[in-house]
Amino acid sequence: MRGLKGKTAVVTGGAQGLGKAIARRLSEEGCIVWSFDLKPDGEDTARRIEQETGNPVYFAQTDIADERQIEAAFRRVAEVSDRLDILVNNAARFILKGIEATSQDWKAILDVNVIGTSLVTQHGLPLLKKAGGGAIVNLSSVSGFVGQSSFATYNATKFAIRGLTKCWAIDLSPFNIRVNSVCPGYIRTEAFENSCVQLGIDPEAEDARISQLHILGRQGTAEEVSGVVAFVASDDASFITGEDLMVDGGYLAK
Numbered sequence: 657m658r659g660l661k662g663k664t665a666v667v668t669g670g671a672q673g674l675g676k677a678i679a680r681r682l683s684e685e686g687c688i689v690w691s692f693d694l695k696p697d698g699e700d701t702a703r704r705i706e707q708e709t710g711n712p713v714y715f716a717q718t719d720i721a722d723e724r725q726i727e728a729a730f731r732r733v734a735e736v737s738d739r740l741d742i743l744v745n746n747a748a749r750f751i752l753k754g755i756e757a758t759s760q761d762w763k764a765i766l767d768v769n770v771i772g773t774s775l776v777t778q779h780g781l782p783l784l785k786k787a788g789g790g791a792i793v794n795l796s797s798v799s800g801f802v803g804q805s806s807f808a809t810y811n812a813t814k815f816a817i818r819g820l821t822k823c824w825a826i827d828l829s830p831f832n833i834r835v836n837s838v839c840p841g842y843i844r845t846e847a848f849e850n851s852c853v854q855l856g857i858d859p860e861a862e863d864a865r866i867s868q869l870h871i872l873g874r875q876g877t878a879e880e881v882s883g884v885v886a887f888v889a890s891d892d893a894s895f896i897t898g899e900d901l902m903v904d905g906g907y908l909a910k
C-alpha cells in the first residue's frame with residue numbers, strides 16, 4: 657500500500673487480538689510501530705513481530721484510562737521518533753451489561769473506550785501535527801450500528817466511537833489529518849472467548865450461532881480487519897475521511 661513505508665504508527669491494545677494483527681500488518685508494510693497496552697506481555701508480542709518483519713516495534717506499557725501513562729508513552733514516542741503519522745485507537749474493554757449496568761460498570765468502560773480513546777488522540781495530536789498530517793483509525797464495530805441483547809454498555813461506546821470519528825474528521829482536517837472508523841463484525845479473538853466466559857455461554861455453540869448472523873456464514877479473522885486498517889491509514893485512502901468502513905462479512909446487510 658502506498659505511503660506506509662517509514663511512517664510511525666501507534667496502535668493501542670497491540671498485545672493481542674486485532675491490535676496485534678494491526679501492529680504486525682503495519683510493520684510488514686514498513687512502519688515503525690509503537691504498541692501501547694496495559695498487558696506487560698505486549699513486550700513479547702512486539703519482539704516477535706519485530707523479528708518476523710525486520711522493522712522496529714516498540715512497546716510502552718500503558719493503561720489508556722490513566723492520562724499520565726498516556727503522556728509518558730507519547731514522551732517515549734517523541735524521544736525516539738519525534739513524529740506520528742498513524743494512530744490506531746483499538747484498545748477497548750468488553751463489559752457486557754444491559755439495563756442492570758451499575759455506575760461502576762459505566763465508569764469502567766467509558767474510562768477506556770471513550771475517554772481513554774479521546775485522551776490518547778489529544779496527546780498524540782502534537783506529534784501528528786509535527787508530521788504535517790496523518791491518519792487516525794478508530795475501531796468501532798457492527799455494535800456501533802445496531803442493538804444487541806445484554807450489550808448496552810459496550811454498544812454505547814462503539815456508537816460513541818463513530819461520533820468521535822465524524823467530529824474529529826471535521827476538527828482535524830485543517831491539519832491534514834484524516835479520521836475514520838473501521839467496523840468489524842464478529843472476529844474470533846481472545847475477546848470472543850472472554851465474552852463467552854462473562855456471559856456463561858459455550859464458545860462453540862456461540863460461534864455457530866454468530867456465524868449465521870454474517871452473510872459469509874462465519875466469524876472474520878484478525879488479518880481480514882488489519883488489512884482494511886492498513887488501507888485506510890495509507891495514501892491509497894487519501895480521499896476517505898469521516899467514514900465508517902464495514903468489515904463485517906455482510907452482518908449489517910441482512
Ligand SMILES: NC(=O)c1ccc[n+]([C@@H]2O[C@H](COP(=O)([O-])OP(=O)(O)OC[C@H]3O[C@@H](n4cnc5c(N)ncnc54)[C@H](O)[C@@H]3O)[C@@H](O)[C@H]2O)c1
Pocket residue numbers: 668669670671672673674675692693694695718719720721745746747748749768772795796797798839840841842843844845846847848
Ligand atoms: N473481536 C471482535 O469480534 C470485535 C468486533 C468488532 C470490533 N472489535 C473492536 O476491536 C478492538 C479490539 O478487539 P479485540 O477483539 O482484539 O479485543 P481483545 O480483548 O482481544 O484485545 C484488546 C486489547 O486491548 C488492551 N486493553 C484493554 N484495556 C486497555 C487499557 N485500559 N489500556 C491499554 N490497553 C488496553 C488489552 O490488554 C488487549 O490487549 C476493540 O476496539 C473492539 O471493540 C472487536
